[in-house]
Amino acid sequence: MQYPEPIAKLIDSYMKLPGIGAKSATRMAFYTIDMPADDVTDFAKALISAKRDLHYCSICGNITENDPCVICADKTRDQSKLIVVEQPKDVMSLEKMREYHGLYHVLHGVLSPIEGKGPEDLNITSLVKRLQDNEAIQEVILATNATPEGEATAMYISRLLKPAGLKTTRLAHGLAVGSDIEYADEMTLFKAIEGRTEI
Amino acid sequence: MQYPEPIAKLIDSYMKLPGIGAKSATRMAFYTIDMPADDVTDFAKALISAKRDLHYCSICGNITENDPCVICADKTRDQSKLIVVEQPKDVMSLEKMREYHGLYHVLHGVLSPIEGKGPEDLNITSLVKRLQDNEAIQEVILATNATPEGEATAMYISRLLKPAGLKTTRLAHGLAVGSDIEYADEMTLFKAIEGRTEI
Numbered sequence: 187m188q189y190p191e192p193i194a195k196l197i198d199s200y201m202k203l204p205g206i207g208a209k210s211a212t213r214m215a216f217y218t219i220d221m222p223a224d225d226v227t228d229f230a231k232a233l234i235s236a237k238r239d240l241h242y243c244s245i246c247g248n249i250t251e252n253d254p255c256v257i258c259a260d261k262t263r264d265q266s267k268l269i270v271v272e273q274p275k276d277v278m279s280l281e282k283m284r285e286y287h288g289l290y291h292v293l294h295g296v297l298s299p300i301e302g303k304g305p306e307d308l309n310i311t312s313l314v315k316r317l318q319d320n321e322a323i324q325e326v327i328l329a330t331n332a333t334p335e336g337e338a339t340a341m342y343i344s345r346l347l348k349p350a351g352l353k354t355t356r357l358a359h360g361l362a363v364g365s366d367i368e369y370a371d372e373m374t375l376f377k378a379i380e381g382r383t384e385i
Numbered sequence: 386m387q388y389p390e391p392i393a394k395l396i397d398s399y400m401k402l403p404g405i406g407a408k409s410a411t412r413m414a415f416y417t418i419d420m421p422a423d424d425v426t427d428f429a430k431a432l433i434s435a436k437r438d439l440h441y442c443s444i445c446g447n448i449t450e451n452d453p454c455v456i457c458a459d460k461t462r463d464q465s466k467l468i469v470v471e472q473p474k475d476v477m478s479l480e481k482m483r484e485y486h487g488l489y490h491v492l493h494g495v496l497s498p499i500e501g502k503g504p505e506d507l508n509i510t511s512l513v514k515r516l517q518d519n520e521a522i523q524e525v526i527l528a529t530n531a532t533p534e535g536e537a538t539a540m541y542i543s544r545l546l547k548p549a550g551l552k553t554t555r556l557a558h559g560l561a562v563g564s565d566i567e568y569a570d571e572m573t574l575f576k577a578i579e580g581r582t583e584i
Contacts, residue, residue, distance in 0.1 A: 189477060190438075190439060190448060190449055190450045191450065192431070192434040192435045192438045192439050192450065193435055193439060193448065195427070195430075195431040195434065195435075196431040196432060196434075196435040198431070199424070199427060199428040199431045199432075202420065202424060202428070203413050203416060203417075204412060204413065204416050205409065205412070210404065212474060213403060213404070213474075214402050214403065215435065216448075216472070216473065216474055217402060217403050218402075218432060218435055218436065219435055219436065219439055219448060221401065221436070223436055225398070225401060226432050226433065226435075226436040227433065227436075228394070228398060229398035229401070229432055230428075230429040230430075230432040230433050231394075231429075232391065232394040232395040232397070232398045233395060233398075233417060233425050233428055233429045233432070234425065234426065234429050235391040235394065235395075236391045236392055236394075236395040236414065236417055236418055236425075237417065237418065237420070237422055237425040237426075239391045240389060240391050240392060240418055249389060249392065249415075249418060250389055251389045251390065251391065273415070274415065275411060275412075275415055278388060
């Protein structure tokens with residue numbers, strides 16, 4: 187015996203989401219049937235709207251409803267600094283800090299030979315062009331993740347930008363605030379000692 | 386800075402699913418934006434269809450597109466046995482076994498004083514009525530979960546049915562097939578010894 191078709195299809199759709207296997211998808215599908223009808227309708231509308239109304243900003247590559255995005259359109263922001271991140275959600279994390287008021291550029295991934303992702307698959311060409319066209323930018327802060335792929339991507343971009351004489355910086359590595367030395371891994375400790383500062 | 390509204394709404398919708406917090410919902414929402422448009426449309430349609438086209442069978446309470454459900458409508462099934470389960474997905478698990486060909490009754494929950502769930506919140510009245518109206522049923526197999534609430538619910542129903550002189554049975558407790566005694570908990574071992582059979 188099979189599940190009735192409507193629920194089988196819903197399970198299939200849930201299984202396409204990242205980190206969701208057959209068991210979780212089934213649980214979610216049965217849960218959906220018991221949800222208020224309005225919530226389900228809103229959910230369906232939100233799916234359609236997210237896919238239809240969101241685009242990538244033609245300048246920075248961040249997701250946005252309007253092109254250019256609010257950050258690129260805001261001329262009161264510091265036009266001399268640009269942070270390069272992997273994903274749109276990284277922009278959101280940095281904005282939550284409320285301490286940075288410059289620009290962003292979203293790569294949409296990292297260099298990954300294993301996954302066959304080269305520089306041409308990332309938003310790198312548009313970054314180089316943006317820096318050539320926009321002389322106000324004086325510092326590029328590479329904020330890719332502290333993973334091997336993130337490091338390699340930051341290294342690649344910094345070498346690409348060096349001939350232009352731009353100041354290129356990388357986020358500091360070290361102990362997370364509030365973390366215990368006991369639980370820090372060797373590489374993090376090494377980076378924390380290497381990057382120690384005078385107090 | 387907030388997320389653009391379409392993605393904020395989608396994150397809210399994902400967060401209504403069981404076991405999904407803010408981080409997972411955000412990851413799923415960004416993933417959705419990168420999914421093929423057809424998949425997203427199918428997902429939205431599946432949500433609407435699951436909520437609109439699925440109903441509970443008026444006889445057994447299982448989810449179904451047509452009323453009565455395929456199991457209740459199938460007169461070739463053994464009309465003398467009835468398994469009582471907590472949820473529609475339990476019916477599916479038992480059907481996968483392909484060894485049982487009788488009927489089902491879905492309670493849609495268990496007795497839970499903590500959650501304020503009493504007998505009137507479950508499909509128990511309809512079970513009693515069904516057993517009164519249908520004299521072909523000779524055995525009621527209580528297949529609620531082996532949790533305290535499941536046990537209490539099975540006990541409650543068996544007491545309710547006793548005056549009618551119906552045969553009421555409970556699924557066996559013991560070691561799962563393929564499991565190690567080493568990892569079994571005390572209660573399971575106790576039940577396994579208590580329910581030992583001659584070989």
